[in-house]
Amino acid sequence: MISTKSCETVPDRAVGSFNPVILVLVVCVTCLFSVPSAAQHESLVGTFQEGNGFYEQKKYHEAIAEYEKILSDGYLSVALLYNLGNACYRIKAYGKAIYYYEKALRISPDDEDIRLNLEMANLRKVDQIELPPAIPLLSFFDNVKSFFPLPLLLTLLLVVYYASVGLIVIRLFRPEWVSRLRFRITRYVLTVLVVVLVPLSGARVYEDLTRVEAVILEKVVEVRSGPSDLETGLFLLHEGTKVEVKNQKGSWLEIRLPDGKVGWILENFAGIV
Amino acid sequence: MMKSVQILLLVTVALMLQPDRGSAQEIRFQSSVNKNVIGLNEPFQLILQISGPQASTIGTPQLPAFEGLVVLGFQGSSTSIQFVNGVMSATKSYTYLLRPDRLGKVTIPSMQIKVGDKSYATTPITVEVVSDPPGSAANPPGKEQQEEVPGLTGDDVYLAAIVSKKNLYQGEQVVVNFKLFTRVQVTSYSIVKKPDAEGLWAEEFPFPTQPTLKNELINGVNYRTAIIGSMAFFPTKPGKLTIDPMILNCEVRVSAKKKRSNFWDDFFQDDFFGSRFGKVVEQKIQTRPVVLTVRPFPEAGKPADFTGTVGDFSVTHSIDKAEIKAGNALTYRLTISGTGNVKSVELPNVIFPEGFEQYEPEISDVINRNGRLISGSKTAEYILIPRVSGKQVIPSVQFHYFDPIEVRYVSRTLEPITIEVERGNASLAGGGFGGGSGEVAMLTRDIRFIKTEDPEFHREIRPVYLAWWFFGLMALPMFVLAGSYLYKRNTVRRSGDVVNIRYRKASSLARRRLKGAKKLIRTDLEDGFYAEMSKALLGFLADKLNVPGASIISAEVKTILKAKDVPAETVEKYIACIQECDFARFAPGGDTQVAFGEFYQKVEDAILDLDKEL
Numbered sequence: 057m058i059s060t061k062s063c064e065t066v067p068d069r070a071v072g073s074f075n076p077v078i079l080v081l082v083v084c085v086t087c088l089f090s091v092p093s094a095a096q097h098e099s100l101v102g103t104f105q106e107g108n109g110f111y112e113q114k115k116y117h118e119a120i121a122e123y124e125k126i127l128s129d130g131y132l133s134v135a136l137l138y139n140l141g142n143a144c145y146r147i148k149a150y151g152k153a154i155y156y157y158e159k160a161l162r163i164s165p166d167d168e169d170i171r172l173n174l175e176m177a178n179l180r181k182v183d184q185i186e187l188p189p190a191i192p193l194l195s196f197f198d199n200v201k202s203f204f205p206l207p208l209l210l211t212l213l214l215v216v217y218y219a220s221v222g223l224i225v226i227r228l229f230r231p232e233w234v235s236r237l238r239f240r241i242t243r244y245v246l247t248v249l250v251v252v253l254v255p256l257s258g259a260r261v262y263e264d265l266t267r268v269e270a271v272i273l274e275k276v277v278e279v280r281s282g283p284s285d286l287e288t289g290l291f292l293l294h295e296g297t298k299v300e301v302k303n304q305k306g307s308w309l310e311i312r313l314p315d316g317k318v319g320w321i322l323e324n325f326a327g328i329v
Numbered sequence: 330m331m332k333s334v335q336i337l338l339l340v341t342v343a344l345m346l347q348p349d350r351g352s353a354q355e356i357r358f359q360s361s362v363n364k365n366v367i368g369l370n371e372p373f374q375l376i377l378q379i380s381g382p383q384a385s386t387i388g389t390p391q392l393p394a395f396e397g398l399v400v401l402g403f404q405g406s407s408t409s410i411q412f413v414n415g416v417m418s419a420t421k422s423y424t425y426l427l428r429p430d431r432l433g434k435v436t437i438p439s440m441q442i443k444v445g446d447k448s449y450a451t452t453p454i455t456v457e458v459v460s461d462p463p464g465s466a467a468n469p470p471g472k473e474q475q476e477e478v479p480g481l482t483g484d485d486v487y488l489a490a491i492v493s494k495k496n497l498y499q500g501e502q503v504v505v506n507f508k509l510f511t512r513v514q515v516t517s518y519s520i521v522k523k524p525d526a527e528g529l530w531a532e533e534f535p536f537p538t539q540p541t542l543k544n545e546l547i548n549g550v551n552y553r554t555a556i557i558g559s560m561a562f563f564p565t566k567p568g569k570l571t572i573d574p575m576i577l578n579c580e581v582r583v584s585a586k587k588k589r590s591n592f593w594d595d596f597f598q599d600d601f602f603g604s605r606f607g608k609v610v611e612q613k614i615q616t617r618p619v620v621l622t623v624r625p626f627p628e629a630g631k632p633a634d635f636t637g638t639v640g641d642f643s644v645t646h647s648i649d650k651a652e653i654k655a656g657n658a659l660t661y662r663l664t665i666s667g668t669g670n671v672k673s674v675e676l677p678n679v680i681f682p683e684g685f686e687q688y689e690p691e692i693s694d695v696i697n698r699n700g701r702l703i704s705g706s707k708t709a710e711y712i713l714i715p716r717v718s719g720k721q722v723i724p725s726v727q728f729h730y731f732d733p734i735e736v737r738y739v740s741r742t743l744e745p746i747t748i749e750v751e752r753g754n755a756s757l758a759g760g761g762f763g764g765g766s767g768e769v770a771m772l773t774r775d776i777r778f779i780k781t782e783d784p785e786f787h788r789e790i791r792p793v794y795l796a797w798w799f800f801g802l803m804a805l806p807m808f809v810l811a812g813s814y815l816y817k818r819n820t821v822r823r824s825g826d827v828v829n830i831r832y833r834k835a836s837s838l839a840r841r842r843l844k845g846a847k848k849l850i851r852t853d854l855e856d857g858f859y860a861e862m863s864k865a866l867l868g869f870l871a872d873k874l875n876v877p878g879a880s881i882i883s884a885e886v887k888t889i890l891k892a893k894d895v896p897a898e899t900v901e902k903y904i905a906c907i908q909e910c911d912f913a914r915f916a917p918g919g920d921t922q923v924a925f926g927e928f929y930q931k932v933e934d935a936i937l938d939l940d941k942e943l
Contacts, residue, residue: 092786101783108781126786133784142779163790173776207793214802221806225813235836235940261794 092131100126104136111139116146134164141173150180151295155271158298158329166205181296185315206260213257216249268301270309270326277326279319283308290319301328356381358390358442358449359544361551363512365456372401372428375437376551377451380420383444389423390442397435397458401426429458437549454549484550486511488557488577490524490616498624499567500639501733502669502702506559507575507616509540510552514582516609518557521576524616528570528623530563530670532696532703561703563639563670567625574615583608626731630738634677638730640669644741646679646726652749655718659748665728666706671696674707677728683775684717684750715750722747835872839865839936847929858925862932863910866903869936895942903935 092100107122123140126132141156157174164170190198204212223243227234234240272293280287283305293299293313303310308320356379363374377390392400404424411418429435437454491506505524509515520536540555557577564570626637646663653659661681665674671694681687688711696705715721726743793799842865849858870876874889890900909928 092788097786100786104784105781108779111779130788131786132790133786134790135780135782135784136786139779142776145776163792169777169780176776210793210799217803218806221810224810228813228817264792264794 100129100131104139107139107143111143111146114146116143119143120147134160134167134170137163138167138170138173141170141177145173145177148180149295150177151271151273151275152327153177154181154296154298155273155327155329158269158271159327162329166207177296182294183297185297185313187314188316201256201259206257206264209253209257209260212249213253216246216253220246220250269329270299270301270311271329272297272299272321272325273327274325277321279311279317279321281319283310283320287320291317293321298329299326301326356383356387356444356447356449358440358451359546359551360437360440360451360454361546362437362454362456362549365454365549367429367456367458369432369458369460370428370430372426373456374404375425375427377423377425377440378420378551379442379449380418381444382416382418387421387442387444390440392425393438393440395427395435395437397429397431397433398437399428399430401428429456432458432460434458452546456549485513486515486579486581486612486614488575488614488616490572490575490619492572492619492621495620496622496624497564498639498731498733498736499564499626500637500670500673500731501564502640503562503564503621504534504559504702505562505572505619506556507577509555509557509577509579510545510547511554511579511581512550512552516580516582518577518579520558521578521613522574523558524560524573524575526562526570526572528564528566528568529572529621530565530673532561532563532670532698534559534561534698534703562621563673564621564623565673567623570621570623572619572621574618576613576615579612579614581610581612583610627736632729632738632740634727635729635731635738636675638665638669638674638728639733640667640730641732641734642667642669642674642728642730642739642741644677644726644728644743646723646743646746648723648746648748651747652751653715654751655715658712658714661711661713661723661746662708663711663726663743664706664708666704668700668702668704669730670703671705671707676707676709677726679709679711679726680724681711681713682721682723684715684719684721686714686716688712715748718750718752720747721750835869836940838872839869839940842868843929843933843936859910859914862928863907863914866907866910866932866936869939870903873939893942895939899935899938899942902931903939906932906935 103122103125107119107126110116110119110122120140120143123136123143126136127140137156137160141153141160144150144153144156154174154177157170157177161167161170161174219242223239223246226239272295275295277293278289279291279293281290297313299311299313301309302312302318304323305320307323309323309326310318310320311326312318359378359380361376361378363376367373379387379390381387389406402425404426406421406423408419408421411420435456435458437456439450439453441448441450443449487510489508489510491508493504497503509518523533524531536558537556540557543554545552545554558575562572626635642665644663644665646661648662649660661679663676663679665671665676674694676690676692690709690711692707692709694705694707696703723746725745728741728743730739730741731737732739842861846858846861846865849861870886876889886904887900890903891897910932913928
């Protein structure tokens with residue numbers, strides 16, 4: 057079986073508040089070092105393909121061992137997480153499968169393969185949490201907000217942004233075009249798009265940055281009313297259930313279910329997506 | 330007197346408890362004693378019984394000469410008559426009083442009677458003559474010590490648990506019969522406690538309300554016996570397991586003659602009924618605990634997926650329709666039946682093909698308690714909904730059990746069942762049943778295959794909006810914008826080109842002048858109004874065409890505008906406005922506010938029209 061430990065060695069995405077300027081610097085600097093050297097890349101790809109070979113021979117445990125070697129080296133990729141998810145699914149470790157799919161989906165939210173397989177794995181999990189009835193207006197806004205996948209939204213934002221800047225530049229160099237009808241219509245449309253897209257993507261990015269989710273990896277976990285073993289057990293969660301992490305205290309996580317239930321679990325029992 | 334009481338007693342017992350049928354058919358000749366351990370010189374009874382259809386017509390049997398026994402005399406005879414299924418049968422008993430005259434084993438030899446040309450003989454009885462007579466006589470198996478009740482000796486009535494076998498395998502069925510032995514008349518009984526048994530699964534056979542009565546000789550003493558109930562036990566673990574005693578409460582009528590040792594006691598103690606029918610006493614009796622030795626399952630030949638089913642079973646499976654449309658429900662039944670502990674039978678796991686949607690099976694069991702052994706069947710009923718059309722095969726099912734009699738494991742294999750699934754109607758296949766259509770459709774799908782292309786590996790993968798290239802893309806236009814703005818400013822400053830600035834400011838200047846003129850309409854400053862309008866018209870033109878304001882004259886304007894491809898109509902309108910302005914300024918006439926408004930509108934239109942063309 058795959059050990060829980062190896063799941064924790066997966067490098068986690070930065071979580072919490074951030075300073076954009078520092079972040080830009082950090083990103084620029086880390087980018088220079090985060091990509092493996094050519095030789096290292098060769099060996100990582102070799103391990104990955106070995107894992108794929110095992111998978112094709114239906115030796116899923118061996119495949120998982122290979123894939124996890126890459127993770128424990130500190131490297132990851134969407135394909136790696138996805139394949140790990142598949143191998144876990146095949147050995148019926150649905151909790152881990154969901155964990156890896158969610159992790160992959162977080163990096164690449166518009167990948168259809170991941171989406172479908174996650175859906176399949178979710179059908180196999182124990183806890184099928186029923187959502188409370190949605191409030192009509194709020195759910196409408198939520199639907200609008202989450203209608204586009206984030207990458208598409210950001211692409212749209214970039215297009216509108218470039219168009220607006222282009223318009224300003226044209227105005228600067230060809231002022232006589234400004235009074236033309238086509239120019240004016242373009243300006244109005246762009247203004248509307250900016251007014252809609254900027255807050256929308258802002259909200260989505262903020263949500264994506266601050267929302268921490270975890271997937272239950274143990275077969276059954278007792279959720280307690282406080283961050284201690286002595287607290288009363290409130291309810292049970294089974295592997296594969298995705299929860300929102302609200303807070304952390306020591307080795308305890310405060311979690312929240314989609315239906316509003318809140319409680320504490322030990323962080324070892326869940327993998328942060 | 331004594332004789333009549335005996336007859337009465339026999340008749341009542343015969344009517345209360347159904348006698349054994351076998352005795353009614355043929356002639357039987359039996360001898361019995363009332364005790365088989367006798368003190369020296371203590372009298373005892375020898376009873377000879379002849380039963381059969383014509384028993385009453387047979388003469389008194391002759392006693393042979395006994396060795397070591399003295400016949401004290403003939404005590405009397407009694408006859409009981411029964412009708413069983415219309416056939417009359419009689420039993421005639423002769424009672425003799427005997428006395429042993431030496432110690433040791435004394436044998437009452439076989440006695441013979443002749444009926445017609447057939448002779449019947451009794452079996453010999455051996456009695457033991459001791460110098461110190463014990464309180465008890467017979468000592469049959471399975472009897473538990475019990476409290477003494479006045480008027481009853483310990484052997485008069487007792488209960489025994491008769492076990493078919495004491496050495497058995499785990500899970501093997503063992504039947505325990507609870508048998509009541511009595512030499513006295515039991516008027517009624519009630520079960521106080523049925524036996525508990527730790528480590529054993531108990532199943533009851535129905536307890537008879539009217540048990541069948543039999544006559545049995547136990548060590549030469551005649552007993553009436555009845556099986557009052559049976560239970561089956563299934564050991565659930567190996568080792569020594571104990572079946573606890575069964576406790577019975579009996580009401581026993583103690584015969585009056587039992588106490589006739591002292592005439593005066595008898596006289597004072599007996600009431601009216603007691604003197605005629607004996608006295609009813611309550612006696613609590615119980616069986617001895619039964620210890621079973623349970624062996625574990627033998628390891629040799631034990632199948633890997635053996636679940637502990639013991640007995641003798643057969644297994645069948647079936648479907649209710651062999652042809653079905655996708656999306657319709659069909660029932661699959663798996664039945665295991667046979668002797669053994671049906672309730673604990675674990676049904677084999679059936680793995681249905683992926684193309685079936687399946688629901689939790691409904692499991693039911695039927696137990697038959699009417700046979701000699703507990704038997705029954707267990708059925709699992711699955712509701713299946715095929716989602717994929719084509720040939721679907723329910724795979725073969727294997728079921729293993731242990732046969733304790735043959736001491737071997739038996740495997741039963743069921744043949745696979747083929748189901749022809751026709752293409753169903755889409756709406757039904759989509760999800761007429763249960764969950765949402767999405768969920769149903771998903772069950773027939775599998776996860777997608779792994780990604781096999783070489784991926785890029787990273788130490789850390791940040792979401793798109795934190796990727797460096799995204800920040801680069803966001804920053805780039807800002808640099809472009811700043812650069813182009815700076816460039817523009819520099820070029821304008823270097824060339825000192827005012828033409829461009831004048832051109833860009835022409836429209837806003839004209840608009841400002843028109844606004845100023847509008848204010849003047851309200852203040853009725855006629856002269857000022859027209860002056861502002863003129864300035865707006867001429868100024869706009871001069872700025873747009875980059876000519877000094879004063880040099881504008883109509884003819885010149887016309888040629889320049891025509892050169893710029895401005896339509897003649899627009900030009901005419903514009904020039905008309907200028908001329909009207911000039912005329913009004915120098916020849917003021919009391920124009921109304923309405924006229925001002927109209928003119929203002931005209932000028933504005935003219936400027937706007939020209940603006941569009943230039």
